[in-house]
Amino acid sequence: MKCSAKGVCAAKGFTANGIHAGIRDQDPARKDLALIYSEQPGTAACVYTTNKVKGAPIQVTKAHLKNGTAQAIVVNSGNANTCNADGIEIAEAMCDSAAHALDIDPEKMMIASTGVIGQPLPLGPITANMAKLTAGLDQDGHTDAAQAIMTTDTHPKEYAVTFELDGKPCALGGMAKGSGMIHPNMATMLSFVTTDVNISAAMLTEALHEVCADTYNMIYIDGDTSTNDTFGVLANGMAGNACITEKNEDYQIFKKALYEVAMHLSKMLAKDGEGATKxxxxxxxxxxxxxxxxxxxxxxxxxxxxxxxxxxxxxxxxxxxxxxxxxxxxxxxxxxxxxxxxxxxxxxxxxxxxxxxxxxxxxxxxxxxxxxxxxxxxxxxxxxxxxxxxxxxxxxxxxxxxxxx
Incomplete structure (x- = not known):
C-alpha cells in the first residue's frame, strides 16, 4: 500500500473544489464552501455524532442515504446550521442548488456544515456561488476543498493511498477538519473519504464502523462532542474490481486502506488541536x-x-x-x-x-x-x-x- 497525493481526488472519477462564498463575512480571504463530485453514482455510508442535538445537514444526509447511494458532497464552514428553525429547509435548498448545477438528482447529495451553532445560515451567498463552485471542479481541487471545510484548524488535512484489488489499481483518499469540540463516540469532526473501489453499501458500512472504532473514536482534544460531526465514504466502483459483497480477502485489503487513511487523518486532527503544540x-x-x-x-x-x-x-x-x-x-x-x-x-x-x-x-x-x-x-x-x-x-x-x- 503506497501513500498518494490528491486527497479526495486520488481515486478515479473524483473532482473537488473549494471557494469563498461569503458565509464568513469577516474574512473574505477564507474559503467556506466545498464540493466533491463523482462522475458516476456510488455506494455511500456515514456515521454521525452521538450528541442528541444534531445539525440539520445530518438529518438531510441520513434521509438521502437510505438507499445507500450518493454522487456528490457539499460542505460549508463558518456556520453549523444547527438549532435553526429553517435548518432542514436550508440544507435541502443547498442540496437542490448543487444538484441542479451538477445535473444530478438532489437525493444523490450528501451535505455537512460546520461552524457557529444557533445562527441562521444565509442561503443567498451559497446559491449565488454554486455555479462558480461547480465550474471549478478539478482533479487538483482537493486542497481547495480541504481548506474550505476548516474552522479553527491551522492547516488542511489530507491523505490518500493506492493499492490493488482483483488485479485492478485502486485508490482511497480523504480530507478532514477538526481542532476543537473533539471527543469520541463518533463522530468527532468532519471527514470525507472517496474511493474507486466497487463495494456494496452493506460492506462499506461494516468497514466504516470497524475502522472508525479504532481511529476517529480514539481521538481526544477537549471532551466536547460536537453537533455536526460526520464521517462519510463514497465509493464509485470505477476501479473495475469485482464487487466486494462479503468479508473476504478483498474486504480486508479495502479495510486496511480505509484504516491507513483514517489513522493518518486522526493523528493530524489530534496534533492540530486548538492551541496545541504537541x-x-x-x-x-x-x-x-x-x-x-x-x-x-x-x-x-x-x-x-x-x-x-x-x-x-x-x-x-x-x-x-x-x-x-x-x-x-x-x-x-x-x-x-x-x-x-x-x-x-x-x-x-x-x-x-x-x-x-x-x-x-x-x-x-x-x-x-x-x-x-x-x-x-x-x-x-x-x-x-x-x-x-x-x-x-x-x-x-x-x-x-x-x-x-
Missing part, C-alpha cells in the same frame, strides 16, 4: 482485552492534568498512573510499566506500578519534541490499543473565549 500518543499493550486497552489509552490522552504537564514539559508520570487507575478497565496496577518516548529518546519512569530513578534532563529532552508517546505495558493479557490527543495550552482558552468574535 501530539500526544498513548500506546497500550498487554491489556486484559482490547476493550480494556482502549479504555486506558483514552483515559491517558484525555487527562487534563497530563495534557498540561506535556505542555509544560514536566515528566509528571504520576498523572499517567492516576489516569490508568480511574479508567473503566481491568488492570493490576502493580504490574504497570510506563515509558516516555519521542525523537529525543526514551526514558523509563515507572516499573511494576512504582516510580524508578530517571534523569530529569533526559526526560526534558524527550518532552521538548512535538510528538510524544506514552507507552503503557499492562502485563494482563494481549489486548492493545492506541489513542491520540494533544497538550493543553494557554491558547486553547483564548481561541474558545473569542470563537464568535
Amino acid at each position: 501530539l500526544l500518543t498513548c500506546k497500550v499493550t498487554g491489556g486484559a482485552s482490547v476493550k480494556d486497552a482502549k479504555a486506558i489509552a483514552m483515559s491517558v490522552v484525555s487527562s487534563t492534568l497530563l495534557k498540561c504537564a506535556i505542555f509544560g514539559e514536566d515528566a509528571n508520570w504520576g498523572r499517567i498512573l492516576c489516569a490508568i487507575g480511574y479508567a473503566d478497565a481491568k488492570v493490576d496496577i502493580d504490574q504497570v510499566d510506563v515509558d516516555l518516548i519521542s525523537a529525543g529518546g526514551d526514558v523509563a519512569v515507572c516499573r511494576d506500578g512504582h516510580g524508578i530513578p530517571f534523569s530529569e534532563d533526559k526526560a526534558l529532552e524527550v518532552l521538548k519534541q512535538d510528538e510524544i508517546t506514552v507507552s503503557v505495558v499492562l502485563h494482563d493479557g494481549t489486548g492493545q490499543a492506541e489513542a491520540w490527543g494533544c497538550d493543553m495550552t494557554y491558547d486553547y482558552v483564548k481561541i474558545n473565549g473569542e470563537y464568535r468574535t
Whole structure:
C-alpha cells in the first residue's frame, strides 16, 4: 500500500473544489464552501455524532442515504446550521442548488456544515456561488476543498493511498477538519473519504464502523462532542474490481486502506488541536482485552492534568498512573510499566506500578519534541490499543473565549 497525493481526488472519477462564498463575512480571504463530485453514482455510508442535538445537514444526509447511494458532497464552514428553525429547509435548498448545477438528482447529495451553532445560515451567498463552485471542479481541487471545510484548524488535512484489488489499481483518499469540540463516540469532526473501489453499501458500512472504532473514536482534544460531526465514504466502483459483497480477502485489503487513511487523518486532527503544540500518543499493550486497552489509552490522552504537564514539559508520570487507575478497565496496577518516548529518546519512569530513578534532563529532552508517546505495558493479557490527543495550552482558552468574535 503506497501513500498518494490528491486527497479526495486520488481515486478515479473524483473532482473537488473549494471557494469563498461569503458565509464568513469577516474574512473574505477564507474559503467556506466545498464540493466533491463523482462522475458516476456510488455506494455511500456515514456515521454521525452521538450528541442528541444534531445539525440539520445530518438529518438531510441520513434521509438521502437510505438507499445507500450518493454522487456528490457539499460542505460549508463558518456556520453549523444547527438549532435553526429553517435548518432542514436550508440544507435541502443547498442540496437542490448543487444538484441542479451538477445535473444530478438532489437525493444523490450528501451535505455537512460546520461552524457557529444557533445562527441562521444565509442561503443567498451559497446559491449565488454554486455555479462558480461547480465550474471549478478539478482533479487538483482537493486542497481547495480541504481548506474550505476548516474552522479553527491551522492547516488542511489530507491523505490518500493506492493499492490493488482483483488485479485492478485502486485508490482511497480523504480530507478532514477538526481542532476543537473533539471527543469520541463518533463522530468527532468532519471527514470525507472517496474511493474507486466497487463495494456494496452493506460492506462499506461494516468497514466504516470497524475502522472508525479504532481511529476517529480514539481521538481526544477537549471532551466536547460536537453537533455536526460526520464521517462519510463514497465509493464509485470505477476501479473495475469485482464487487466486494462479503468479508473476504478483498474486504480486508479495502479495510486496511480505509484504516491507513483514517489513522493518518486522526493523528493530524489530534496534533492540530486548538492551541496545541504537541501530539500526544498513548500506546497500550498487554491489556486484559482490547476493550480494556482502549479504555486506558483514552483515559491517558484525555487527562487534563497530563495534557498540561506535556505542555509544560514536566515528566509528571504520576498523572499517567492516576489516569490508568480511574479508567473503566481491568488492570493490576502493580504490574504497570510506563515509558516516555519521542525523537529525543526514551526514558523509563515507572516499573511494576512504582516510580524508578530517571534523569530529569533526559526526560526534558524527550518532552521538548512535538510528538510524544506514552507507552503503557499492562502485563494482563494481549489486548492493545492506541489513542491520540494533544497538550493543553494557554491558547486553547483564548481561541474558545473569542470563537464568535
